[in-house]
Amino acid sequence: MIRLPMSDLCEGERELDAAQARYVSRVHRLRVGDCFVAFDPHAALECDAEVVSARRVRLSKTRASTHVTSLAITWIHGCPKGDKADAIVRDATELGATRIVFVPTARAVARPAAARVERWARIAREAARQCNRGDAPVVELGASFDHTLESVGATTRVCLDPRGVPLRDVLMAKPADSLAFAAGPEGGFTDGELRAATQHAFVVCRLGTRIMRTETAPAAVLGAALLLGG
C-alpha cells in the first residue's frame, strides 16, 4: 500500500501541497478514486485517503498507526562532517531510533546550523515512509554533550568506543526497556567525554574488534539491537 506522510490529519477533504500532489499523481500515477494511506509520523496516526481530484483527497477517520516502534531508542551522535548526518538520520530511522540528537563534541569539526534540524526531520519522515514505519524519530541539535547525557532517561545506556567491553555483554545481560547509544564523530570521543558518559551510567562498549567509521555505527549497532528486540 502506498503511504504518504501528512501532518494534522483530520476526517474530510483537503488540498494537497505541491510535493504531495506530485507524489500522488506523478510518482505513483494515482487517479481519481484510487486510495492510499496518509500517516502523520509525529502523532503516530494514520487514515485512508481517496483521491478526489489532481490536488484534493478525502481522508477517513484517523486511527493509531500500525508499525510503530515498540522500544524507545535514543541515538546520540557527535556532529559528523559533510552530509553524513543525513545518512545517519536515514539509517537510524529505518532501524528504529525514536530520538536522534546531534551534539558538538571535542573532536567534532562540523557545527551544523540550528536550521538543519528541519531538514533532518524531513529526512526522518521520508525514511519512515520508505521503511513502512508509522512514527518518526524526533531529531534535535543538542547544546552540549553533557546536557544531552543529562536528558537521557533510558534504562540501558551504551557509549561506543573501540576500547570498551563487547556490546553483547550489555545488550544480552537483560531485556532493555529503553535504550540510549552515544557515538563519536570521525575522531571518536576523548577520554574526558567517555568519563562524562560513564558518570551518566553509560557503559563504554565496542561492536567487534575493528575500527568503525562514524557513519556505519547507527546501522551496525541498531541492527545488533534489532537482533535481540525485533
Place this chain on the structure above:
Amino acid sequence: MIRLPMSDLCEGERELDAAQARYVSRVHRLRVGDCFVAFDPHAALECDAEVVSARRVRLSKTRASTHVTSLAITWIHGCPKGDKADAIVRDATELGATRIVFVPTARAVARPAAARVERWARIAREAARQCNRGDAPVVELGASFDHTLESVGATTRVCLDPRGVPLRDVLMAKPADSLAFAAGPEGGFTDGELRAATQHAFVVCRLGTRIMRTETAPAAVLGAALLLGG
C-alpha cells in the same frame, strides 16, 4: 600506527608507486626514517616499513597479519543500482565479510561490467586499511544466483526477506562456524529465488519488522552477526 596496503611484500628495499608515495609523503607527511606498517590484505601478511627516500621504503621480514577475521562470512547481494555496490563493499569489509558476491537476480536492474570487480577489490583494500583489518574480502561478480548459491559452503545460511523468521532464531540457535547471507536488490527477491535459496539450505530471515533499504542490509545484518561473534 599508519597502515598502507601493498602487494607482494618481501624483505628489502622497494620503490613506491605514485599513489603510495603520495599517501606516505603528502597525506601522512612521513619523512626519511619514519616507519609505518605495510600490509598485503589478500595474503593476510604485514611487515614494518621504513621511509628511505621520498619514493623508496625498506621492508622488514613479513609476518602474519594481526586483526584478521576469525569467521568466514559470505555476503551475496543482488546487483544494486548506481554506486550502492561501492558502499556495500565498504560496509561489508568493515563489518567482517570475507567474500562478497554481486549477482544478477530477477529484480536487479543493474548489470555491472566484469571490470567493476577490480574497482570493488580496490575499495575493499582501502576499507580494510581504514578499519584496521589485516585481510580483505574476495569480491566477485557471480554468473547467476543459482550458481552462487551452489558455491556456498557455509554451515549457517540466511536469505533476507521481510516475510522470513526473525534472524535471531537462526543466529542464536547455535554458534556459527561459517556464515552466508543473501540480500536482494532494490525490489527484493522473487518467490522463485527464495525457493532456490531454501533448496540450498538457506533459511529465509528478517531483521526487525520494517522494510530495509538494500544498501542498509550489510551494516545492519553484519552488525547483528558481530554482536554474537565479535
